[in-house]
Amino acid sequence: MSRLLHVSASPRSAASESLAIAEVFLDAYRETHGDVVDHLDLWEAGLPAFGPAGAGAKMSVFAGEELSGEQAAAWQAAREVFERYDSYDRYLFSVPMWNSSVPYILKQFIDVVSQPGWVFRFDPEKGYSGLLQGKKAAVVYTSAVYGEGRPPAFGSDHQAPFFEGWLRWTGVTDISTVAFRPNLATADAETGRRAAHAEARELGKRF
Numbered sequence: 192m193s194r195l196l197h198v199s200a201s202p203r204s205a206a207s208e209s210l211a212i213a214e215v216f217l218d219a220y221r222e223t224h225g226d227v228v229d230h231l232d233l234w235e236a237g238l239p240a241f242g243p244a245g246a247g248a249k250m251s252v253f254a255g256e257e258l259s260g261e262q263a264a265a266w267q268a269a270r271e272v273f274e275r276y277d278s279y280d281r282y283l284f285s286v287p288m289w290n291s292s293v294p295y296i297l298k299q300f301i302d303v304v305s306q307p308g309w310v311f312r313f314d315p316e317k318g319y320s321g322l323l324q325g326k327k328a329a330v331v332y333t334s335a336v337y338g339e340g341r342p343p344a345f346g347s348d349h350q351a352p353f354f355e356g357w358l359r360w361t362g363v364t365d366i367s368t369v370a371f372r373p374n375l376a377t378a379d380a381e382t383g384r385r386a387a388h389a390e391a392r393e394l395g396k397r398f
C-alpha cells in the first residue's frame with residue numbers, strides 16, 4: 192500500500208484555490224486507492240528554523256566533523272522533518288505563486304529537509320545525485336496574474352521551474368502538474384477553475 196502526503200503552502204484556508212484543487216485530487220485519489228493520505232500544512236507545522244545553527248551544522252557535516260550543542264540540536268530537528276517526509280512514497284504539493292516564486296514557508300521546508308545524505312549526495316567529480324528513489328509527485332500551481340503566454344508585465348515564472356527543479360534534484364522525477372492561473376484582467380475565472388478541477392480529478396484517479 193502506498194502512503195501519500197499532501198504538503199500545502201497556502202495559508203488561505205477556505206479562500207485558497209490550490210487547496211480546493213488539492214481536495215478534488217484527494218477525493219478522487221481516495222475513491223480509487225485504499226492508501227494512507229496525510230496532510231502537512233506547512234503553516235501549521237511549526238517547522239524548525241534553519242539559521243546560524245542549521246547552516247553551521249550543514250557545513251560541519253560536509254567537513255566530516257562531529258556535531259554538538261546547538262548545531263546537533265538543529266540537525267536533529269531538521270532530521271525529524273525529513274524522516275516524516277521520507278516515510279511517504281507519493282506526494283501532492285499545493286503551491287501558490289508568491290512574488291513570482293513559492294511562499295517562503297515552502298522554501299523553509301526545502302531548506303530544512305535538503306541535506307547531504309538525506310535528499311542528495313555530492314561527488315566532487317560527478318556532482319549531485321538525488322537520493323529519493325521510487326517516489327512520485329503531483330503538484331498544483333496557482334497564480335492570479337502570471338500565466339503562460341501573457342506579456343512580461345504580468346510577471347514571470349520562478350515557481351514551477353524552481354519547485355520542479357528541486358523535486359528532480361532530490362530524485363523525484365515522476366511529476367504531474369495541474370495549474371490554475373486565472374487572468375484577473377478577464378472576468379471569467381470559472382471556466383479555468385472548472386478545467387483545473389476536472390484535471391485534478393482525473394489525475395487523482397490515475398495517480
Ligand SMILES: Cc1cc2nc3c(=O)[nH]c(=O)nc-3n(C[C@H](O)[C@H](O)[C@H](O)COP(=O)(O)O)c2cc1C
Nearest residue numbers: 201207208209287288289290291333334335336337
Ligand atoms: C503574498 C502574495 C504574493 C502573490 N504574488 C503573486 C505573483 O507574483 N504573481 C501572481 O500571478 N499572483 C500572485 N499572487 C496571487 C496568488 O498566486 C493567487 O491568489 C493564488 O490563487 C494563491 O493561491 P491560493 O489561492 O491557493 O492561496 C500573490 C498572492 C499573495 C498572497
